Amino acid sequence: MGAVEINADGLQTRDLNDRLRDMMLAGKRKVIIRNVCGQRYIGTRLYSPERHRMEIDIFGTPGNDLAAFLFGHRLVVHGNAQDGVGNTMDDGEIVIEGRAGDVLGFSMRGGTIYVRDGCGYRTALHMKEYEGKKPALVIGGTAQDFLGEYMAGGTVILLDLKGQGHRANFIGSGMHGGTIYLRGSVNRSQVGDQVEISPIDEADRGILDQYVSGFIEKFPDLELIPEEVLKDGFVKLIPRSKRPYSDLYTY
Amino acid sequence: MKSFVFPQFQIIRDEAKCGQCRGCERQCAFGTHTYDPVSDRLISDDNKCVGCQRCAIFCPRDAIVVRPNPSFYRPNASWSREKLEDVKKQAETGGVILTGCGNDKPFRIYWDHMVLNASQVTNPSIDPLREPMELRTFLGAKPDLMDFKVKNEEVEIATQLSPNLMVEMPIVFSAMSFGAISYNAFLSLATAASKLGTYFNTGEGGLPREMREKFGKHAIVQVASGRFGIDAEYLNCAAAVEIKVGQGAKPGIGGHLPGEKVSVSVSATRMIPVGTDAISPAPHHDIYSIEDLSMLIHAIKEATNYEKPVSVKIAAVHNFAAIAAGIVHAGADIIAIDGLRGGTGAAPKVIRDNVGIPIELAISSLDRRLRQDGIRNRCSIIAAGGIRCSADVIKAIALGADATYIGSAALIAMGCNLCQKCYTGKCNWGICTQDPRLAGRLNVDIASQRLVNLISAWSHEIQEMLGGMGINALESLRGNRDHLRGVGLYEWELDVLGIKGAGE
Numbered sequence: 001m002g003a004v005e006i007n008a009d010g011l012q013t014r015d016l017n018d019r020l021r022d023m024m025l026a027g028k029r030k031v032i033i034r035n036v037c038g039q040r041y042i043g044t045r046l047y048s049p050e051r052h053r054m055e056i057d058i059f060g061t062p063g064n065d066l067a068a069f070l071f072g073h074r075l076v077v078h079g080n081a082q083d084g085v086g087n088t089m090d091d092g093e094i095v096i097e098g099r100a101g102d103v104l105g106f107s108m109r110g111g112t113i114y115v116r117d118g119c120g121y122r123t124a125l126h127m128k129e130y131e132g133k134k135p136a137l138v139i140g141g142t143a144q145d146f147l148g149e150y151m152a153g154g155t156v157i158l159l160d161l162k163g164q165g166h167r168a169n170f171i172g173s174g175m176h177g178g179t180i181y182l183r184g185s186v187n188r189s190q191v192g193d194q195v196e197i198s199p200i201d202e203a204d205r206g207i208l209d210q211y212v213s214g215f216i217e218k219f220p221d222l223e224l225i226p227e228e229v230l231k232d233g234f235v236k237l238i239p240r241s242k243r244p245y246s247d248l249y250t251y
Numbered sequence: 252m253k254s255f256v257f258p259q260f261q262i263i264r265d266e267a268k269c270g271q272c273r274g275c276e277r278q279c280a281f282g283t284h285t286y287d288p289v290s291d292r293l294i295s296d297d298n299k300c301v302g303c304q305r306c307a308i309f310c311p312r313d314a315i316v317v318r319p320n321p322s323f324y325r326p327n328a329s330w331s332r333e334k335l336e337d338v339k340k341q342a343e344t345g346g347v348i349l350t351g352c353g354n355d356k357p358f359r360i361y362w363d364h365m366v367l368n369a370s371q372v373t374n375p376s377i378d379p380l381r382e383p384m385e386l387r388t389f390l391g392a393k394p395d396l397m398d399f400k401v402k403n404e405e406v407e408i409a410t411q412l413s414p415n416l417m418v419e420m421p422i423v424f425s426a427m428s429f430g431a432i433s434y435n436a437f438l439s440l441a442t443a444a445s446k447l448g449t450y451f452n453t454g455e456g457g458l459p460r461e462m463r464e465k466f467g468k469h470a471i472v473q474v475a476s477g478r479f480g481i482d483a484e485y486l487n488c489a490a491a492v493e494i495k496v497g498q499g500a501k502p503g504i505g506g507h508l509p510g511e512k513v514s515v516s517v518s519a520t521r522m523i524p525v526g527t528d529a530i531s532p533a534p535h536h537d538i539y540s541i542e543d544l545s546m547l548i549h550a551i552k553e554a555t556n557y558e559k560p561v562s563v564k565i566a567a568v569h570n571f572a573a574i575a576a577g578i579v580h581a582g583a584d585i586i587a588i589d590g591l592r593g594g595t596g597a598a599p600k601v602i603r604d605n606v607g608i609p610i611e612l613a614i615s616s617l618d619r620r621l622r623q624d625g626i627r628n629r630c631s632i633i634a635a636g637g638i639r640c641s642a643d644v645i646k647a648i649a650l651g652a653d654a655t656y657i658g659s660a661a662l663i664a665m666g667c668n669l670c671q672k673c674y675t676g677k678c679n680w681g682i683c684t685q686d687p688r689l690a691g692r693l694n695v696d697i698a699s700q701r702l703v704n705l706i707s708a709w710s711h712e713i714q715e716m717l718g719g720m721g722i723n724a725l726e727s728l729r730g731n732r733d734h735l736r737g738v739g740l741y742e743w744e745l746d747v748l749g750i751k752g753a754g755e
């Protein structure tokens with residue numbers, strides 16, 4: 001089945017999402033949206049009890065909360081994204097051929113997000129995991145402050161392909177689950193007290209292999225070679241405890 | 252370290268009545284009572300008793316009395332026993348004092364300083380036993396103007412209406428999460444809400460999947476800062492969605508459900524691993540402004556296809572009315588305000604007892620502010636935190652609320668005695684625990700029947716009070732402060748409440 005197109009030029013958020021929903025209910029599985037300019041919540045209105053799955057190609061710049069509560073669809077943004085991508089996302093895949101704004105992957109509990117370039121503040125806050133659901137966030141560049149705050153599960157990988165170094169502070173404050181992998185290094189002063197910095201082991205290599213290959217596949221234009229990306233050192237940030245505040249109280 | 256704190260309670264056992272059945276030993280999860288086979292007697296350790304009265308009520312021979320420990324420190328108006336003991340506890344542990352239930356300090360309870368009106372002679376009272384009395388309430392945004400068309404003598408509403416919740420009485424079960432309370436307690440609330448034609452609020456612990464089909468249409472599901480158990484299915488199965496920003500028992504702070512309460516089923520519902528702390532950060536980290544809140548409100552509306560009203564719950568604090576007006580402009584259909592005496596499963600005592608304002612003042616301020624701004628129709632107000640009886644409900648309506656949330660009252664109906672030990676997970680009444688042995692004590696049929704009985708009784712009392720005022724629809728009482736008068740209040744309090752003094 002061929003893709004259907006929507007010209008988003010001049011469409012309000014709600015109108016655009018109305019059309020997307022109608023297409024999903026009409027059985028369309030592949031949609032291309034052109035001239036997107038700041039419309040919010042693309043992909044959010046696509047819940048169906050039948051669990052329909054769509055593939056959506058977005059040209060232009062989608063607005064905030066792209067794919068909030070995403071229910072298993074696949075979105076590709078041919079450009080940059082704004083704040084709140086994948087907010088409380090449940091499942092699916094988001095590929096951003098550019099940069100993402102603040103609050104990326106907030107409280108995400110499943111699915112995968114690949115961002116070609118960097119991202120803003122408060123990335124992967126309170127990301128979680130549960131049984132088979134294990135979200136992953138792979139960033140080609142690096143992130144800004146408050147990365148992984150209160151993180152409770154999932155995997156975040158920052159590749160820093162341009163070698164700018166990780167300069168974020170307050171990484172992983174209150175972290176009590178999940179793993180952050182950084183290509184390159186990070187100072188103790190940049191990470192929260194609840195976080196342990198450790199070298200990677202064989203199991204970590206397997207995870208990195210998988211997601212780095214995935215990343216390279218999504219962005220062939222970067223002409224990356226997996227071995228080149230993986231040969232440099234990675235560090236791993238994990239929480240010291242699943243119960244960071246267990247000693248805080250008295251009765 | 253030797254503790255310098257007295258036991259809080261004293262257990263007196265009438266040895267002549269005690270039959271050594273060991274029922275008290277089985278009832279107490281805190282291990283207060285133990286059987287000594289040598290002396291064939293039950294020994295009670297006052298230090299372990301929390302005063303929940305489970306053993307006393309279930310003793311088949313009424314042999315146990317649990318009363319406050321009469322030991323005293325030298326009486327001192329400044330250094331009450333509680334203040335002294337808090338210092339000792341903190342000196343012994345270095346911890347933040349945790350507690351449960353609502354504020355128990357003697358702040359003025361304005362409900363008890365307001366009296367209702369009744370008809371005499373000129374405006375006859377109405378007898379609800381003989382005449383229809385409307386308690387049905389619709390919660391959600393109402394249009395500014397209602398436009399309609401008449402076609403072939405058929406009236407058709409032309410205005411696009413917002414989704415509303417229809418509730419048969421102005422009483423909704425307040426947010427209590429599965430995780431904080433037991434599955435049976437949660438199921439009892441859901442069962443009672445569906446029998447009564449009202450709603451239960453899931454709190455932020457998710458809604459177990461097997462309950463969604465049957466109870467979803469009576470559920471208000473919560474989205475809080477921890478975002479536990481939230482996916483599009485959860486949002487769509489419910490009648491309404493509530494964004495929890497604040498809670499009266501602990502305004503401004505988040506919550507930590509301790510790992511030991513995260514059992515297999517709690518983990519499945521919250522969608523987090525077993526045994527991890529479920530941490531709700533103090534703010535929503537995607538909401539730092541009214542604009543951000545508006546974004547989440549609309550994200551939820553998008554996720555639910557604009558089919559459900561979205562509520563925003565905030566704690567009543569100093570300048571909350573202006574903030575609430577902003578929340579209405581942000582697109583909320585319902586504002587739930589939770590006052591100083593609102594309950595909780597766990598809160599730092601210093602916050603519970605010192606932060607926030609009484610709900611009575613808050614209702615009136617909020618209603619007035621929204622009227623002044625000309626946006627009162629755009630949202631409904633649900634008042635929470637300290638509603639103890641039907642008179643409190645009706646006074647809340649007269650002050651301007653559309654409906655009320657009850658939490659503690661519902662728990663008390665199920666057996667809770669407000670011992671304030673909810674955070675221990677050892678609730679002997681099977682309400683606030685995840686221990687299957689304890690939770691099994693709460694029979695869902697009986698507990699839900701007790702809830703139905705309570706709300707039915709309150710509804711009838713509300714009808715009686717309304718009828719007495721010569722009013723036959725709750726709608727006519729909403730914000731009708733003329734039916735209230737204050738007794739023993741200062742001028743400023745009357746002003747904030749917007750009521751006259753008694754006799755005026």
